[in-house]
Amino acid sequence: MGNSLPIAPVEHPWATILVLLVAAFVFGAIPLSLAWLWAKLYSPAKPGLQKNATYECGLEAKGDAWVQLDVSYYLYAIVFLIFDVEAVFLLPFAAAFSGLSLAACIAMLVFLLLLVEGLVWACQKGVLTWS
Amino acid sequence: MDQDLKTELSKHGIFATTFEELYNWGRKNSVWPLTFGLACCAIEMIATTMARYDLARFGAEVFRPSPRQADLMIVSGTVTKKMAPQVVRLYNQMPEPKYVIAMGACAISGGPFRDGYNVLKGIDRFIPVDVHIPGCPPRPEALIHAFMALQEQISKQQLTGESRPRHLKQELPSEFPVPEFGEHGLEPAQNDEVFHNPLKVLQG
Numbered sequence: 222m223g224n225s226l227p228i229a230p231v232e233h234p235w236a237t238i239l240v241l242l243v244a245a246f247v248f249g250a251i252p253l254s255l256a257w258l259w260a261k262l263y264s265p266a267k268p269g270l271q272k273n274a275t276y277e278c279g280l281e282a283k284g285d286a287w288v289q290l291d292v293s294y295y296l297y298a299i300v301f302l303i304f305d306v307e308a309v310f311l312l313p314f315a316a317a318f319s320g321l322s323l324a325a326c327i328a329m330l331v332f333l334l335l336l337v338e339g340l341v342w343a344c345q346k347g348v349l350t351w352s
Numbered sequence: 353m354d355q356d357l358k359t360e361l362s363k364h365g366i367f368a369t370t371f372e373e374l375y376n377w378g379r380k381n382s383v384w385p386l387t388f389g390l391a392c393c394a395i396e397m398i399a400t401t402m403a404r405y406d407l408a409r410f411g412a413e414v415f416r417p418s419p420r421q422a423d424l425m426i427v428s429g430t431v432t433k434k435m436a437p438q439v440v441r442l443y444n445q446m447p448e449p450k451y452v453i454a455m456g457a458c459a460i461s462g463g464p465f466r467d468g469y470n471v472l473k474g475i476d477r478f479i480p481v482d483v484h485i486p487g488c489p490p491r492p493e494a495l496i497h498a499f500m501a502l503q504e505q506i507s508k509q510q511l512t513g514e515s516r517p518r519h520l521k522q523e524l525p526s527e528f529p530v531p532e533f534g535e536h537g538l539e540p541a542q543n544d545e546v547f548h549n550p551l552k553v554l555q556g
Contacts, residue, residue, distance in 0.1 A: 263375070263511050264448075267519065267526035271444040276418055279438030279445075 296348050299339045307336050372511050379423075380506040381411040383451070383499075386422035386442065391429025393456040393489040400492040410499055419445040424502070426495075427481075430458035430465055431472040433538050437530050443479045444527040448519030451506070453498050454481045457488045464488065469537075477542035479528055480518075 275282040314321075314329050321329075343349060361368050389397060401407045401415065416422040419442050431439060443452065454475055457463030462473035475481060482505060485498040510516050518524055528546065531538040542549075 259375075263520065265520065265522055267448060267522075269444065269525070269527040271441055271527050271530070272447075274445070276420065276445060279442040281441075 296343065296346065299343055300348060303336050303340050303343070307333070373507070375511070376507045376509060379449075380503040383410075383412045383424045383502070383506070384414045384416050384422050385412055385424040385426050386419055386446065387415040387417045388425065388442065389428050390431060390435065390439075391456075391458065393428035393459070396489045396492055397426055397428045397455065397495060400495045405492040405496060407496065407499065410496070410503065412499060419443075420447065422446050423449065424451045424453065425479075426453045426455055427459040427475045428455040428489075430463065431475050433470050433472055434533055436472045436475070436478060436538055437533055439475065440478045440528060440530045444530065448526060449509075449517060450519075451482045451502055452479055453483045453485065453495075453502060455485050455495060455498070456490055457486060460484050460486065472538070474547075477547040478531060479543075480546050 275286075310329075310332065358368050389395075399405060401413055407413055412424070423446070425439075425443055425446065427439065443450070452475070454460050458465060458471070459475050462468070462471045465471040466473055472478075476484075483498045483501050485494050487494050490498075511520065519526070528543060529540075531540060531543075
């Protein structure tokens with residue numbers, strides 16, 4: 222008896238997905254196209270020199286946006302090490318100087334030498350001169 | 353659509369509208385002001401946006417920090433002659449349709465600083481103002497009132513016909529000339545296309 226039943230057309234297992242995909246596309250496309258159509262009719266484009274200009278909080282833009290900034294942050298770091306961090310270490314060094322062993326003294330002098338090198342270098346760079 | 357017919361229909365439970373009304377209804381409930389304050393009135397403007405007065409009820413809480421996304425310029429405070437070119441340029445950079453509220457005595461006419469050498473005697477000398485609010489400074493309620501008046505204006509704007517707003521008239525330029533800050537104040541001192549000197553109007 223089963224053979225006499227009407228045979229349904231063979232449906233591809235992915236057909237539903239396809240239908241949903243098309244529906245999703247149309248669902249998004251309709252409002253977008255309506256908005257586009259409305260803008261065409263009732264929102265005519267009126268470009269202008271100032272309207273298209275770069276926004277600079279109302280001021281006129283000057284110069285090129287692609288400028289290279291020479292921050293040289295390392296200079297600040299070196300000067301900070303010399304004048305701030307070094308002082309922090311020098312104070313206990315000076316306080317305990319008489320009781321220090323020779324090895325400790327040499328270690329401290331090496332530390333000082335490293336920073337003095339930095340100071341000389343910063344001096345040569347002209348960082349310490351006010352302009 | 354005929355107003356009588358509309359009220360008649362609404363009695364029978366039928367709501368009729370036009371595209372124009374629907375469009376204006378949407379527009380008037382999402383006016384985005386430009387983040388922009390000039391003087392003490394700006395403090396009142398800020399208070400208006402906060403929870404106590406809550407401008408968000410009118411769909412205008414989204415203050416945009418760029419003129420590209422703003423519809424409304426609230427000129428809140430004294431416009432100095434140094435600042436006026438920037439204000440006009442910002443107005444020019446806003447996309448249309450755009451609206452201006454002149455908030456407070458200074459923005460309307462220069463207010464208490466009118467006789468100052470460096471104060472612009474009203475922003476309406478350079479850009480078209482839709483709503484003026486008097487006060488020094490106006491209370492937040494006054495700003496809300498002005499905002500509602502502006503909403504009223506927007507809802508009445510027509511998309512077609514001779515009385516359609518400026519931005520729909522293709523022949524009119526989108527920008528207003530920006531004054532230069534010269535040696536003796538602003539040059540030109542006013543934009544005659546926009547500004548109608550009340551004294552001259554009275555004299556005829």
